[in-house]
Every structure is written in C-alpha cells, then in structure tokens.
Amino acid sequence: MNKNILIADDNLEIIKILKPYIEKEGFNVIFALDGEEALLKFKHYNPQLILLDIMMPLIDGFEVCSRIRQESNTPIIMITAKSEDTDKILGLNSGADDYIIKPFSPGEVIARIKAVLRRIAPIENNNISIIKFPPLELDINNYSVKLDSNHINLTKKEIEVLWMLASYPNKMIKRDDLLDKIWGIDYFGDPRTVDTHIKRIRAKLEIDGQYNWDIKTIWGMGYKFEVKDV
Numbered sequence: 001m002n003k004n005i006l007i008a009d010d011n012l013e014i015i016k017i018l019k020p021y022i023e024k025e026g027f028n029v030i031f032a033l034d035g036e037e038a039l040l041k042f043k044h045y046n047p048q049l050i051l052l053d054i055m056m057p058l059i060d061g062f063e064v065c066s067r068i069r070q071e072s073n074t075p076i077i078m079i080t081a082k083s084e085d086t087d088k089i090l091g092l093n094s095g096a097d098d099y100i101i102k103p104f105s106p107g108e109v110i111a112r113i114k115a116v117l118r119r120i121a122p123i124e125n126n127n128i129s130i131i132k133f134p135p136l137e138l139d140i141n142n143y144s145v146k147l148d149s150n151h152i153n154l155t156k157k158e159i160e161v162l163w164m165l166a167s168y169p170n171k172m173i174k175r176d177d178l179l180d181k182i183w184g185i186d187y188f189g190d191p192r193t194v195d196t197h198i199k200r201i202r203a204k205l206e207i208d209g210q211y212n213w214d215i216k217t218i219w220g221m222g223y224k225f226e227v228k229d230v
Contacts (some may be wrong), residue, residue: 002104003026003027003028003029004027004028004029004030004045004046004047004048004223005022005027005029005030005047005048005049005050005051005113006021006030006031006032006038006042006045006047006049006050006051007019007029007030007031007032007050007051008031008032008033008035008038008041008050008051008052008053008056008061008064009031009032009033009056009079009179010034010038010053010055010056010057011049011053012032012033014102015029015031017106018051018106018109019027019031019067021106021107021109021110022109022110022113023090025110025113025114027048029043030045030047033056033057033091034056034057034058034059034060035057035060035061035063035064036058038050038052038056038059039059039068040068041153042068042072042074044181046074047074048074048075048117049074049075049076049077049117050068050074050075050076050077050115051077051079051109051113052064052065052076052077052078052079052096053078053079053080054078054079054080054081055080055081060225061078061079061080061226065078065095065096066084066095068095069095069155069156073143073156075097075098075116075117076095076096076097076098077096077098077099077100077112077113077116078095078096078098078099078100079099079100079102080099080100080101080102081101081102087155095156097116097119097184098112098115098116098184100112100157107219115184116184119181119182119184129141131163131166131167133166133169133211133212133213133227135147135148135149135211136166136205136211136213138159138162138163138166140159140163143156143159144159145162147205152204152205153204154204155200155201156180156199157183157197158197158200158201158204160182161178161182161194161197161198162201162215164178164181164182164227165215165223165224165225166225169213169225169226169227170224170225170226170227171224171225172218172221172222172223172224173220173224174222175194175195175221175222175223176222177222178194178222178223179193194223198215198217198223201215202215212227212228213225213226213227213228214226
C-alpha cells in the first residue's frame with residue numbers, strides 16, 4: 001500500500017515539525033515548497049494523502065487542489081493561516097476533504113489525517129466496487145459514473161453521495177448520516193450542503209422519471225435511492 005504523505009508548504013519549519021510525527025505513524029513524508037513542485041511531486045509519488053497550504057508561491061493551494069481533482073481523488077487537507085469561512089468554503093469547493101487552521105499542534109494534524117483516511121476507507125475498501133442500475137453504472141475505484149455508457153462529470157463528493165445512496169437501495173439515509181460519513185463529524189458548514197449536492201446529482205443525471213430508479217427526498221429526514229422491481 002502507498003504510504004506516502006505529501007506536505008506542500010513554503011514554511012520549511014512546519015515541515016520539519018510535522019515530519020517526525022507523521023513518520024511515527026508509519027508514513028513516508030514527501031515535501032514541496034511551492035505549488036509547481038507540489039504538482040510534480042504529486043504525479044511522481046502518488047501520495048496517499050496531501051497536506052496542502054493555501055498561500056504558496058507560484059501556484060496557490062486552491063489552484064493546486066483544483067488541478068489534482070481533475071485527475072485524482074487523493075485525500076487533501078487544506079492548511080490555512082486564516083480563519084475566515086470564505087477560505088474554508090473555497091478550499092472545500094475546490095475539492096479538499098478537510099481543512100486545518102494555523103497555528104495547530106502536530107497531534108491535531110495527525111488526528112485529521114487519521115479521520116480523513118478512516119472516512120474514505122468504508123467507501124474505497126468496500127468488497128463491491130461497481131454498482132449497476134441500468135443504464136446507470138457507478139465505479140467507486142475509478143470514481144466514475146456512466147449513464148447509457150456516457151461518462152457523467154460528477155465531483156468527488158457527488159459521487160460519494162450517490163454511491164452511498166445506491167449502496168442501500170430503497171433504504172432512507174438520514175442527512176446527518178451522509179454528512180458524517182462523507183464530510184466528517186466535524187464539518188463546519190451548512191448541513192444543507194447535502195441538499196445542494198443531491199440537486200446537482202439529479203440535474204447532471206437528468207432524472208425525470210424515465211428510469212426504474214430515482215433519488216427520493218424524505219422531507220425533514222433524508223434521501224432514498226428508490227428502485228422499482230429490484
């Protein structure tokens with residue numbers, strides 16, 4: 001298993017502080033001091049997780065995250081020196097899985113790393129990697145969604161939401177459970193983000209009753225991937 005963690009931060013002292021703590025957990029530490037180097041190291045080492053500073057030379061963390069998301073779903077934890085909600089939202093919207101605010105303790109960073117890796121494990125390590133409800137096909141290993149053999153451009157979080165719902169056909173899943181499993185129990189934002197993702201999924205799949213499956217809203221509670229004639 002790939003045990004590399006990439007730290008992308010222009011502050012070498014932070015890297016020196018975090019490195020022994022991360023290595024103690026059994027990971028190899030790769031580091032980059034600017035955005036361009038971060039992208040090169042990402043492609044070369046294919047890390048299991050990335051700690052990504054927002055304010056970096058050459059290419060900032062938001063752009064690095066967006067570029068990585070175009071080709072990979074590697075977990076990304078954004079590091080920011082600011083506490084404004086706009087930075088957190090921009091980071092999460094660019095594809096980050098979590099965020100952490102400077103100053104922080106090494107123990108907090110390790111806890112965040114473990115939490116993110118635990119969160120994605122039930123999805124990625126499921127014995128079933130492909131779910132089919134013709135003409136819909138979900139491949140969680142490759143994070144791909146096809147409809148009538150055509151690739152549908154869903155974001156990482158949209159795919160995870162759809163995968164979780166489709167994994168339990170005809171079973172209602174609470175909004176809070178979706179938040180906990182996909183965004184994490186310490187998610188700071190609006191819980192209605194689940195509703196927004198469901199709306200986008202429906203629009204991208206153009207669900208209009210033509211299939212024998214649908215995403216149903218259970219008002220005030222959650223959602224259900226409803227399948228007829230299972």
